[in-house]
Every structure is written in structure tokens, then in C-alpha cells.
Amino acid sequence: MKFGSPRFEGNRAFTSAVLAKTARIREGEPYTAAAVDAALVSLRRRYDDAGYPDVRVTCRPLEPGPDAEAQVENPSFTIDEGQPQRVRDIHVTGHVLTHEDVIRKALTIEPGSALSRSDLLASQTRLYGRGIFSSVSIEAEPPAADGAASGRPREPRRRRRARRPRVGARDGSDHAGLRRRVFQRREAARTVRDLQSQHLRQRALRGPADARQ
Numbered sequence: 104m105k106f107g108s109p110r111f112e113g114n115r116a117f118t119s120a121v122l123a124k125t126a127r128i129r130e131g132e133p134y135t136a137a138a139v140d141a142a143l144v145s146l147r148r149r150y151d152d153a154g155y156p157d158v159r160v161t162c163r164p165l166e167p168g169p170d171a172e173a174q175v176e177n178p179s180f181t182i183d184e185g186q187p188q189r190v191r192d193i194h195v196t197g198h199v200l201t202h203e204d205v206i207r208k209a210l211t212i213e214p215g216s217a218l219s220r221s222d223l224l225a226s227q228t229r230l231y232g233r234g235i236f237s238s239v240s241i242e243a244e245p246p247a248a249d250g251a252a253s254g255r256p257r258e259p260r261r262r263r264r265a266r267r268p269r270v271g272a273r274d275g276s277d278h279a280g281l282r283r284r285v286f287q288r289r290e291a292a293r294t295v296r297d298l299q300s301q302h303l304r305q306r307a308l309r310g311p312a313d314a315r316q
Contacts, residue, residue, distance in 0.1 A: 104134040104165065107177035109142075114182045116153060125149045128178060134165055139178060150184060154217030156243070157185035188218040188243075201235060209233060218243060 109128050111119045126142035139162050150158035160183075165176045192214050195203050210226040212219075223241045230239045 104174045104176060106130055106132050106134055106138070107175045110177050110179045112179065112181050113184065116150065116155065116184055116187070122146060122149070122180070122182075126180070134176065139165075142178070142180070146180065146182070148221065150182075151219050151221055152217070154187045154189055154219065155184050156188060156218050156220045159183040159185070190214050190216050190218050197238075205233075206230065 106128050108130050109123050109126055111122050114122055117125075125145050127145065128138060128142050132138070143160050143162060146160045147158055150160075161181050163179045163181070165178060190212050193207065193210065193212065195206050198206060209229045211222045211229065212226055216222075223243065227239050227241045230236060230241075
């Protein structure tokens with residue numbers, strides 16, 4: 104069985120021609136389930152990068168007929184795009200020792216940008232990579248409700264909803280303990296240096312007196 108031309112249903116954000124290039128299913132190539140799975144992943148990623156984090160993409164299974172070698176099937180993809188969404192603002196919680204600016208600089212998302220689950224995951228990975236947090240969670244709060252309907256009919260286009268990603272970064276207890284121990288050691292070393300300096304000054308003062316005696 105071979106692939107025919109891919110078909111798409113439910114797509115509005117992208118044309119079928121754009122989605123066909125994204126799916127990378129070439130007409131005439133042998134049918135494989137792996138190629139269909141790869142197409143599904145690519146299509147979902149394309150929508151996710153464009154701010155459609157809730158997109159759902161499915162493909163009708165292809166069943167070989169009695170003459171499977173000469174059979175040509177057009178894979179049919181059904182797309183439920185969901186609402187386009189963007190980042191409204193970013194709320195950071197849970198941090199105690201780490202400054203909030205350090206956390207925000209590690210994020211790959213910013214207010215006004217398209218909301219992408221892959222960006223949320225990348226931000227979470229980067230925060231974990233700092234090695235100073237015991238737990239990190241980044242979740243998008245539910246979309247903000249649309250304003251009250253006015254007397255005028257709405258335009259047929261869909262409004263891009265804004266969501267607030269909530270970043271929970273908890274400073275690790277081991278990290279806090281390490282910083283506390285480092286501070287204590289520095290204070291102890293400073294006390295030793297002060298005592299040594301005081302002892303040297305006392306010896307310097309006693310030196311002339313001992314010489315006169």
C-alpha cells in the first residue's frame with residue numbers, strides 16, 4: 104500500500120498546502136505507521152509553535168485491501184485547532200533565596216508571545232538546569248474570559264485568548280543549607296583572622312616594653 108495525497112479537515116489557521124509540507128508525506132511512498140506518527144507530531148508542533156497549545160490532530164487508520172501492493176490511500180487528518188492563545192503575564196511563586204529576575208531570565212516565554220507548550224517545557228528544563236531548585240512547575244492558568252458581548256455582531260475571526268503562565272520554583276532545602284554553611288564558614292574564618300590580627304598587634308606592643316626591661 105502506498106500513500107496518496109494527504110487530506111486535512113478542520114484546519115483554518117493554516118492552508119492544506121502548508122500542512123502537507125509540514126506532514127512530509129510524499130505521494131507514492133510506501134505506507135508505514137511510523138510515517139503517519141511522525142506527521143502527527145510535526146502537525147501538532149506546528150500548531151503549538153503558532154499559539155495553539157490545545158490542538159488535537161488525528162488520522163484515520165488506513166486498512167490494506169485485497170490488492171495491497173497496488174493500493175493507494177489518501178491519509179486523512181482531522182484537526183481540532185482549539186482557541187489561539189498568547190501569554191498575558193507571568194506570575195512567579197515559591198522562590199525564597201533566588202531573586203525573581205534570575206528566574207525570569209531563564210524563561211523562554213514573555214508577555215505577548217504565542218503560548219506554546221514546548222516553550223513552557225523548555226523554560227522548566229532551563230530552570231532545573233540551574234541546579235538551585237528542588238522543584239519547578241510551569242502551568243498556564245485557564246484563558247481569560249472574553250469581554251461582555253456588545254450590541255454589534257462579532258467578526259467571524261476568532262479572538263486570541265490570553266493566559267497567565269504560573270511559574271513555581273521552590274528553592275531546594277539542600278541548596279539553602281549549603282548557602283547557610285558557606286556563610287557560617289566565612290564568618291568563622293573572619294573571626295580567626297580578627298583574633299590573629301589582634302594577637303599580632305598585642306605582640307608588637309609588648310615588644311618595645313620587653314626590650315626596655
